[in-house]
Amino acid sequence: MSIYVDFHVLQTVPPSCVNRDDMGSPKTAVYGGAVRARVSSQAWKHAMRENFKSLFNKEELGSRTKSVVEMVEKEMLAIDAAIDKDEGHKKAVEALNLAGLTVKSSKKGETEKADALFFMSNKQAKAIAKHTLELDLKDKETKNILKNDLKENPSVDIALFGRMAASDPALNYDAAAQVAHAVSTHAVQNEYDYFTAVDDMQTEDNAGAGHLGTVEFNSSTLYRYAAVNASELAETIGAENTAETIKKFGQAFICSMPTGKEKTFANRTFPDAVYVTVRSDQPVNLCGAFENPVKEKNNGYSAESEKKLAEYAEKVYKRFAAAPEKAFCIGDALSEIAESFSLPDLLVQLEKAVNDRLSEV
Numbered sequence: 521m522s523i524y525v526d527f528h529v530l531q532t533v534p535p536s537c538v539n540r541d542d543m544g545s546p547k548t549a550v551y552g553g554a555v556r557a558r559v560s561s562q563a564w565k566h567a568m569r570e571n572f573k574s575l576f577n578k579e580e581l582g583s584r585t586k587s588v589v590e591m592v593e594k595e596m597l598a599i600d601a602a603i604d605k606d607e608g609h610k611k612a613v614e615a616l617n618l619a620g621l622t623v624k625s626s627k628k629g630e631t632e633k634a635d636a637l638f639f640m641s642n643k644q645a646k647a648i649a650k651h652t653l654e655l656d657l658k659d660k661e662t663k664n665i666l667k668n669d670l671k672e673n674p675s676v677d678i679a680l681f682g683r684m685a686a687s688d689p690a691l692n693y694d695a696a697a698q699v700a701h702a703v704s705t706h707a708v709q710n711e712y713d714y715f716t717a718v719d720d721m722q723t724e725d726n727a728g729a730g731h732l733g734t735v736e737f738n739s740s741t742l743y744r745y746a747a748v749n750a751s752e753l754a755e756t757i758g759a760e761n762t763a764e765t766i767k768k769f770g771q772a773f774i775c776s777m778p779t780g781k782e783k784t785f786a787n788r789t790f791p792d793a794v795y796v797t798v799r800s801d802q803p804v805n806l807c808g809a810f811e812n813p814v815k816e817k818n819n820g821y822s823a824e825s826e827k828k829l830a831e832y833a834e835k836v837y838k839r840f841a842a843a844p845e846k847a848f849c850i851g852d853a854l855s856e857i858a859e860s861f862s863l864p865d866l867l868v869q870l871e872k873a874v875n876d877r878l879s880e881v
Contacts (some may be wrong), residue, residue: 528795529744529795530742530743535711538778552810555709560701588640589613589623620685636685674693676761687848693756697746697769705740711738741814797858808829809831814828848869
């Protein structure tokens with residue numbers, strides 16, 4: 521039996537452009553026949569991974585990069601600072617190619633890089649560095665050891681968000697977490713800010729604006745959703761680490777914000793409402809609450825959106841799925857269907873609930 525943890529967040533964001541398309545416009549989507557503000561799951565996952573750096577130890581994390589050779593070289597120098605740099609570099613390249621990655625330079629004289637972004641944990645880099653220094657790279661068995669180094673000891677971010685290695689599918693990891701694109705609960709219309717920049721050194725000869733431009737933006741109340749398969753995560757990082765990891769995942773999801781145009785708009789906010797559930801049937805996205813766009817009431821969308829979310833959740837539980845085994849919330853309307861807490865207390869209760877369920881399975 522699988523255990524799923526669902527995170528539902530309502531968050532109002534003032535004029536902003538946190539996630540742009542290829543034309544520099546805030547991303548949008550048509551949902552329920554209306555144009556909605558949208559923030560891609562990729563943008564929010566990147567923000568979460570940045571937040572992880574303050575929540576997890578460095579050893580528990582990894583890097584998604586083409587510069588895997590540099591990661592291994594750094595660990596080799598940490599083990600033995602006296603190694604010849606050029607010789608160490610050559611060995612790192614050879615070891616990574618043996619492990620199953622395609623590492624090469626695109627131009628003569630350039631530093632070798634992986635042919636695609638690769639998600640490597642710090643523990644994996646350290647293991648490869650250790651065996652590169654200790655073992656004979658010409659030995660046939662060394663290849664299997666190095667490949668195993670890349671397969672074992674995944675970081676929590678690899679376990680949560682997955683890893684794909686086109687060069688060797690054996691190195692793949694299925695993601696234990698899902699993160700949806702955030703969409704506004706109501707219709708939006710993008711607006712334009714016309715701005716000028718004045719030349720601070722202007723004279724009578726060059727008086728006026730030194731630069732003219734526009735920046736596109738919108739404001740919205742977003743519905744954000746993510747889910748974690750706790751059972752799958754436990755198989756990857758161990759049941760003893762799973763509840764705490766989900767707690768930190770929840771904190772990062774609830775509190776993070778993509779950084780697009782943040783200096784221009786100072787749009788960092790906390791959520792208006794949070795609803796977290798523990799289930800054993802399947803993840804349940806409650807975006808259907810907003811298929812009919814929320815209409816402005818009492819000069820805003822936030823309170824009406826929370827009310828609609830609570831009503832829709834009850835409807836889903838009556839018609840299709842059982843109510844969650846545990847439910848926690850931050851919010852007034854949601855307190856009708858879940859226990860209400862402050863964020864720190866909610867996360868503590870969530871960790872306990874996941875631990876309890878894992879111990880029963």
